[in-house]
Amino acid sequence: MGKAGRMACIFTPYVLTIASLICIIMVGLGCTNASSSTLNNLYFLRLDISNITASSQTTTEIENALRDAGITSVTVDDLTSAIQTIENESGLADYYDIGLWGYCEGDISGSKTNITSCSKPKAEFYFDPLSLFGLENTNAGSALGTDAKKIMSVYKAVSKWMFIAYLVAFIATCAQILVGIFAICSRWGSCVTTMVSIVSFLFTLGASLTSTIMFSIAKGSLGTAAKAYGVKVSMGTNIYAATWLAVVFSLAGTIFWMFSTCCCSGRSPYGHKNRGNARGSVTAEKAPYTYEPIGAGHPPFGSQPYAPQGHNTAYPPPPAHHNDIPMTNQRQNAYEPFRHV
Structure with a gap:
């Protein structure tokens, strides 16, 4: 209030x-x-x-x-x-x-x-x-x-x-x-x-x-x-x-x-600074069961970047038994169906 x-x-x-x-x-x-x-x-x-x-x-x-x-x-x-x-x-x-x-x-x-x-x-x-x-x-x-x-x-x-x-x-x-x-x-x-x-x-x-x-x-x-x-x-x-x-x-x-x-505090609830945010902006937490892009935090694509064979890279190729669709055939900014908490 x-x-x-x-x-x-x-x-x-x-x-x-x-x-x-x-x-x-x-x-x-x-x-x-x-x-x-x-x-x-x-x-x-x-x-x-x-x-x-x-x-x-x-x-x-x-x-x-x-x-x-x-x-x-x-x-x-x-x-x-x-x-x-x-x-x-x-x-x-x-x-x-x-x-x-x-x-x-x-x-x-x-x-x-x-x-x-x-x-x-x-x-x-x-x-x-x-x-x-x-x-x-x-x-x-x-x-x-x-x-x-x-x-x-x-x-x-x-x-x-x-x-x-x-x-x-x-x-x-x-x-x-x-x-x-x-x-x-x-x-x-x-x-x-x-x-x-x-x-x-x-x-x-x-x-x-x-x-x-x-x-x-x-x-x-x-x-x-x-x-x-x-x-x-x-x-x-x-x-x-x-x-x-x-x-x-x-x-x-x-x-x-x-x-x-x-009761009846004179402070505004929107004037408090959020912890960990120096500018005082409000950080929205991701809600469950929402669509979001597949980014760096989602393995296996985010855990190790995929590089085509024949290139000199420090990263090994993905395992042979991996059945995921190659990243070259994925659409950019693909969305996973649901995000679970």
């Missing part, structure tokens, strides 16, 4: 790599621009506090919800006090969307939502509700106890790993596109690109799994406790579709890069 064939073989994984990069970029751009309606729909978790109230359920139901969330050092009275502080805070928005680099806040009017502002993008971002809601230095914040602080510490560490994984996946995918140019020339280029592609796929998969699992746990556990006070916790759909599409495209690209390593 020549250069044109190899370029066609490289085209498929190259397009898949670019598609994976676009999906990763979309994940990173979520919750970074308040004026973009498309980017506003890219969020991991939404915290709706528009209907927050001190208590709408019984004490037993709230205690069970806290226990399910793994919070045992906080009493219902302490949590109710914290909710009242949030409820009385006039500067809070109706809802908050959590992204990779920051968060956005907005207002709810009927069934419509409107993003009012977004935080400044920050590396290794994690959403801190205690600081955002003004509970960090209050009695309500202190009353939340050690369990809530441990949960926030774990959430902070996992968020840091998630950010690093997405960043490495982005860098590796960009490097994959650059190195993939050399894959057009040789299989060695495909081999290097394949190794970079494997790194990109593993970190894209790790980041997607981390974000999905972490925010699913947050919705399932903390969301249950928050629901008792009218707080709604929901997960976004668009950003998870983007991140898992990035995984699918990255996996498919890796498979095709591996395929281009062992």
Whole structure:
């Protein structure tokens, strides 16, 4: 297969790599621009506090919800006090969307939502509700106890790993596109690109799994406790579709890069020199059962030239018992019936 064939073989994984990069970029751009309606729909978790109230359920139901969330050092009275502080805070928005680099806040009017502002993008971002809601230095914040602080510490560490994984996946995918140019020339280029592609796929998969699992746990556990006070916790759909599409495209690209390593050679089969032929011409082997002239390689005429008697020659005459037709009566360039191998 020549250069044109190899370029066609490289085209498929190259397009898949670019598609994976676009999906990763979309994940990173979520919750970074308040004026973009498309980017506003890219969020991991939404915290709706528009209907927050001190208590709408019984004490037993709230205690069970806290226990399910793994919070045992906080009493219902302490949590109710914290909710009242949030409820009385006039500067809070109706809802908050959590992204990779920051968060956005907005207002709810009927069934419509409107993003009012977004935080400044920050590396290794994690959403801190205690600081955002003004509970960090209050009695309500202190009353939340050690369990809530441990949960926030774990959430902070996992968020840091998630950010690093997405960043490495982005860098590796960009490097994959650059190195993939050399894959057009040789299989060695495909081999290097394949190794970079494997790194990109593993970190894209790790980041997607981390974000999905972490925010699913947050919705399932903390969301249950928050629901008792009218707080709604929901997960976004668009950003998870983007991140898992990035995984699918990255996996498919890796498979095709591996395929281009062992197949689709860029060398032409007609450009190789034949062994024993300095000019590189192709020597055709004689096929069996074909006609060919009787030449020097076919005895008895080729093994010893025949000379008429009476001539002084170094070659003896043919044997007397030889029954072959004399060479003088043969036609020039006579053909033997078949050549056998």
